[in-house]
Amino acid sequence: MNKRLVKKCLFPVAGYGTRFLPATKSMPKEMLPIVNKPLVQYGVEEAIEAGMTNCAMVTGRGKRAIADHFDISYELEKQISGTSKENFLSGIRRVLDQGIFTMVRQREMLGLGHAILTGEVLIGDQPFGVLLSDDLCINPERGVLNQMVSLYEEFSCSIVALQEVPMDQVNRYGIVSGNSLREGVIRIKEMVEKPEVGKAASNLAIIGRYILTPDIFEIIRHTEPGANGEIQLTDALNRQASKGGVIGYKFEGKRFDCGSVPGFVEATNYVYENIFER
Numbered sequence: 001m002n003k004r005l006v007k008k009c010l011f012p013v014a015g016y017g018t019r020f021l022p023a024t025k026s027m028p029k030e031m032l033p034i035v036n037k038p039l040v041q042y043g044v045e046e047a048i049e050a051g052m053t054n055c056a057m058v059t060g061r062g063k064r065a066i067a068d069h070f071d072i073s074y075e076l077e078k079q080i081s082g083t084s085k086e087n088f089l090s091g092i093r094r095v096l097d098q099g100i101f102t103m104v105r106q107r108e109m110l111g112l113g114h115a116i117l118t119g120e121v122l123i124g125d126q127p128f129g130v131l132l133s134d135d136l137c138i139n140p141e142r143g144v145l146n147q148m149v150s151l152y153e154e155f156s157c158s159i160v161a162l163q164e165v166p167m168d169q170v171n172r173y174g175i176v177s178g179n180s181l182r183e184g185v186i187r188i189k190e191m192v193e194k195p196e197v198g199k200a201a202s203n204l205a206i207i208g209r210y211i212l213t214p215d216i217f218e219i220i221r222h223t224e225p226g227a228n229g230e231i232q233l234t235d236a237l238n239r240q241a242s243k244g245g246v247i248g249y250k251f252e253g254k255r256f257d258c259g260s261v262p263g264f265v266e267a268t269n270y271v272y273e274n275i276f277e278r
């Protein structure tokens, strides 16, 4: 039986993926493959490995392929049944056997905070993971979410994954400041979304893995949209951090920013050379 304290993971997959146009004109960004597996499947496998077998997807218009991917494809499976090609589906079959998939649609893309609030109906009143599948994280020994659940079990508050980034790239990320509790673990005081280069408090950037306590929903409900009209998760997390309720964790593993073309290409080369087997 799964005894871990975090059993659900939210996947905000409603964004437009404009950096990959025209590929993402009618295909979800999260279905872009790194070699032979869509980004979102890497994410789901990481969540399941962490014990979060209940995968809640916040989708949007034009994202039906994601729901179809996490379902049986009768015609295809019948067609290749009994042939060597069946092996190509064994990974996704394992995922389908282990996971439960629920979906809700975000009708307007009003930002990550809004996407998370849209997922409240699927999560309810319990701590939950959030995984942004365009951040591909690889640690074959122990996935990043799995590492973070252990930290949640210790601190019982929200946990955000951190990575050191070059100082001239801080303006692309949410940047944190806080007090070190031990190597790789800090209690966050403040987060600033995309600070100007030269004005950031550190080079510790928030990447797309979170464990959130459910009070975040009420906080987001009262969070005003930011400068670009989007409801920022960072603003809501700052409210939790002001009460000491957010821990930052420098995770162990590799991370690729697959929301950008260079990161996507780098991930493809890495997976092809180090992980892909056929």
Ligand code: UTP
Binding pocket: 012, 013, 014, 015, 016, 017, 018, 019, 020, 029, 058, 106, 108, 109, 110, 111, 112, 114, 115, 132, 133, 134, 259
């Ligand atoms: P991004 O801003 O990186 O994704 O959002 P995007 O908007 O799809 O990409 P570009 O910039 O246009 O290329 C981070 C994550 O949050 C989700 C996205 O799907 C992505 O996984 N998201 C963002 C939502 O689900 N809803 C939103 O309103 C915004």
